Amino acid sequence: MTLSQQTYGELEEIAARYPEPRSGLLPMLHLVQSAEGRITPEGIEACAGLLGVTAAEVSGVATFYTMYKRRPVGDYHVGVCTNTLCAVMGGDAIFDRLKSDLGVGNDETTEDGKITLEHIECNAACDYAPVMMVNWEFMDNMTPDAAARIIDDLRAGNEVHSTRGPRIVTWREAERVLAGFPDDLADEGPAAGPASLVGLGLARERGWTAPSSEQGSAVHDDVPEEPEQVEQAAADASPPSSEGATVEKESGTSETAAEKGDAQ
Amino acid sequence: MSGAATDVLTPVLTDNWDQERSWTLAAYESRGGYRAVDTAFAMAPDAVIDAVKESGLRGRGGAGFPTGMKWGFIPQDNPRPKYLVVNADESEPGTCKDIPLMMASPHTLLEGVIISSYAIRANKAFIYIRGEVLHVIRRVQRAVQEAYAAGHLGSNIHGSGYDLDVVVHAGAGAYICGEETALLEGLEGRRGQPRLRPPFPAVAGLYASPTVINNVESIASVPSIIGRGHAWFASMGTEKSKGVGIFSLSGHVQRPGQYEAPLGITLRTLIDLAGGVREGHELKFWTPGGSSTPLLTGEHLDVPLDFEGVGSAGSMLGTRALQIFDDSVCVVRAVLRWSEFYKHESCGKCTPCREGTWWLVQVLTALEKGDGTEADLDLLLDQCDNILGRSFCALADGATSPIVSSIQFFRDEYVAHLTHGGCPFDPAAATLFAPAGATA
Numbered sequence: 001m002t003l004s005q006q007t008y009g010e011l012e013e014i015a016a017r018y019p020e021p022r023s024g025l026l027p028m029l030h031l032v033q034s035a036e037g038r039i040t041p042e043g044i045e046a047c048a049g050l051l052g053v054t055a056a057e058v059s060g061v062a063t064f065y066t067m068y069k070r071r072p073v074g075d076y077h078v079g080v081c082t083n084t085l086c087a088v089m090g091g092d093a094i095f096d097r098l099k100s101d102l103g104v105g106n107d108e109t110t111e112d113g114k115i116t117l118e119h120i121e122c123n124a125a126c127d128y129a130p131v132m133m134v135n136w137e138f139m140d141n142m143t144p145d146a147a148a149r150i151i152d153d154l155r156a157g158n159e160v161h162s163t164r165g166p167r168i169v170t171w172r173e174a175e176r177v178l179a180g181f182p183d184d185l186a187d188e189g190p191a192a193g194p195a196s197l198v199g200l201g202l203a204r205e206r207g208w209t210a211p212s213s214e215q216g217s218a219v220h221d222d223v224p225e226e227p228e229q230v231e232q233a234a235a236d237a238s239p240p241s242s243e244g245a246t247v248e249k250e251s252g253t254s255e256t257a258a259e260k261g262d263a264q
Numbered sequence: 265m266s267g268a269a270t271d272v273l274t275p276v277l278t279d280n281w282d283q284e285r286s287w288t289l290a291a292y293e294s295r296g297g298y299r300a301v302d303t304a305f306a307m308a309p310d311a312v313i314d315a316v317k318e319s320g321l322r323g324r325g326g327a328g329f330p331t332g333m334k335w336g337f338i339p340q341d342n343p344r345p346k347y348l349v350v351n352a353d354e355s356e357p358g359t360c361k362d363i364p365l366m367m368a369s370p371h372t373l374l375e376g377v378i379i380s381s382y383a384i385r386a387n388k389a390f391i392y393i394r395g396e397v398l399h400v401i402r403r404v405q406r407a408v409q410e411a412y413a414a415g416h417l418g419s420n421i422h423g424s425g426y427d428l429d430v431v432v433h434a435g436a437g438a439y440i441c442g443e444e445t446a447l448l449e450g451l452e453g454r455r456g457q458p459r460l461r462p463p464f465p466a467v468a469g470l471y472a473s474p475t476v477i478n479n480v481e482s483i484a485s486v487p488s489i490i491g492r493g494h495a496w497f498a499s500m501g502t503e504k505s506k507g508v509g510i511f512s513l514s515g516h517v518q519r520p521g522q523y524e525a526p527l528g529i530t531l532r533t534l535i536d537l538a539g540g541v542r543e544g545h546e547l548k549f550w551t552p553g554g555s556s557t558p559l560l561t562g563e564h565l566d567v568p569l570d571f572e573g574v575g576s577a578g579s580m581l582g583t584r585a586l587q588i589f590d591d592s593v594c595v596v597r598a599v600l601r602w603s604e605f606y607k608h609e610s611c612g613k614c615t616p617c618r619e620g621t622w623w624l625v626q627v628l629t630a631l632e633k634g635d636g637t638e639a640d641l642d643l644l645l646d647q648c649d650n651i652l653g654r655s656f657c658a659l660a661d662g663a664t665s666p667i668v669s670s671i672q673f674f675r676d677e678y679v680a681h682l683t684h685g686g687c688p689f690d691p692a693a694a695t696l697f698a699p700a701g702a703t704a
Contacts, residue, residue, distance in 0.1 A: 023452055026450060030434060083605055088598065088694045088695070093691075122357040129515065129520070138397075162399065164399070174398050177405075183402070187285070198520075203273040
C-alpha cells in the first residue's frame, strides 16, 4: 500500500497543531493505522521524514504503546478487560468464551479479517464490570453470551451500538478520530450510563444537594495572603513515603525527592 | 469543619449528568456554564490562584497535592511560554470517574481549563486523553469546537484580551502515561518513560517550559470554586481534605456506580447507599483508591475517606476507586492479576521495577498454583522491599502495595494454597453470572 498525498497532508496538519511538530507523533501514528490498517514501515518512514527524526526513533515510539499494531487488525478490535476486577466479575470467562468461539488467541485476528481479539487492561469503566471494548467503544455489563452475540452481529455485518455510545464504526475509522479528525457521531449515545447516575439519582430522591453558595463575586476580594499559612499547608500536605505509590499522581514539588530519601 | 450540616451526597460535578444532552454547549450554558470564566477574568490571575489555594482543593488524581500551591510554583518571571496539561489518562485499575465526567459534561472540564490557564498565564493547553475511550474523545473534541465557535476559546475570550488555544491529544495505550512526566514524554512524541525530578514540571515541563499538570477532576472543580466561592467549597469535607469528590464503587455491591460526596464519607455509608454487598456474601477486601493503594478489609469500614483518614489506616485515598471484593474472591488470584498488570505496564526504564515486577509474578504464579513454600512469602516481601522507593516513579511502589497488604491481612490464605495444592476457590462463584451451584 502507498500512503496517499491526502494522508501526507493530514500528517503535516497534525504536526502543525503543536508548538513542536514531534508532539504530533502519537496522533500521526493513529492516522497511519487508519490509512494502512496497521503501523507499516512506510508509515514509520513517512512520520520520520516529516518530523526530521530517524525511523528508529519512530519505531521506538510505535513499539512502546499497546494501541499500535504491527500486524493487520481486523475490522473490529475486541478488547476484553481481564484486569483484576473485571476478571473476577466475569472477564476471564468472557475472554475464554471468545477465544474458543473465534478460534484465535490473544492479539490474533480471525481468518476472515473481521475480528481481532485482545485482553486489555483497566479501561476506566469498573462500575460496569465486566467490560468489553469494541473499537474502543464501551460494551458494559457483559456476559459470555452477550459478548458472543455482539461478535456474531459484527461478523454478520449487522449494525451494533455501544451500550454507552454510538453505532460502532470500523477500527480504521476509529483510528482516524483518535488522530484528531472527528467524525460526526459525538451527539449519538446517552450522556451517561445507569451506573454513572446512581449516586445522583439517590441524591435527587432524598433531596440531598451541595450547600447553597454565598452569592456575589465580592467573596473573592478578601483572599488573604499569608505565606506562613501556605507553607504550613505544604508541610501538612507533604505525604508520607508511601503516598508516592499512586501512579496518577500530580506532584509538582520536592516531595518525591524527600520520599526517595526516606526510602533509602 | 462544617460537615455536620452537609448532606450525605453533594452532587456538584455530577449534578448535570442527568440533563438532556448534557454534553452540549447549549445545555451547559443553560445552567450558567462559562459564567465563572467572567468571574475569573474580573480577578487578577494571582487572585484566582489564591482563591484555589483558599478552597483547599487538593489534586484529585491520587497524590492530593494542593492545586493552588502547585499553580503558585510556576515561575512567572520565566520568559518561556507557560502550559497547562490536563491528565485525562485515567488508567489506575478501579478508577472510573474522569471518563464519565468527560462523556457527560466536557464543558465543565473546558471551563476549568480556561480559568486555570488564565491563572497560570498559559495561552496553550493540552488535554491528554487515553486513546482507548473513543466516544469520550469525540465528546471533548466536539466541546472544543463548540467553545471556539462561541468565543469561549481562541483570541480575546469574552472580550477580556486573554487568548487560549486547546489541543485534544489522544494517547495510545500506556498506563505509565498517567504519571505526569511520562505523560509529557508522550505529549512530546516519545516513549512514555518518566523523567528524573527535579526539575519539576512547574519549572521545566513540556518543552522544558513551566507546566502545570492536573487531573481532570481537579480542573473540573475550578469553575465551581470560582463561581460559587472558595469558602463554599471549603465548607464541605474535612479539616485538611476540603470539598467534594467523586467516589467510584465497583465490584460486589448491589449498585456499583459514581457517588459524589464530601471527602470524609465512610465506606460503610457508601456501601449502604449502594444497597449493600452482593446478596448472601460479605465484604472481604477493598481498595480505597485503585490497585496501587494498599488493600483494606472489613475492619476499615468506618475510616473517613479523606487523605488523612486513609493514610492513618495504612493506605492512601488515591483516586477514590473503591473496588469491593466479597468472600467469593481469592485474594491471591486478585493480587497475581494486578502484579501481571504492573509487569506489563512497567516502562522498563528502572531496573528494580522492570526486573522486580517480573520476579514478583514468577513467585506469585507458583504460589497461586500451590507450588513453592511458605518461605516464598518472605521472599515476596523481600523483593517488594527492594522495589519500593527505588525507581524514578510510583509505578514500582504501586506494584508492591497489593502484595504487602494482602500478605499482612491474608497470610493464611496464601498458605492455604500450599496446603490445598492450588486455589481453594471456585472462580465461577465470583462472577456476576455465578451459576447456582458455584460455591465460594
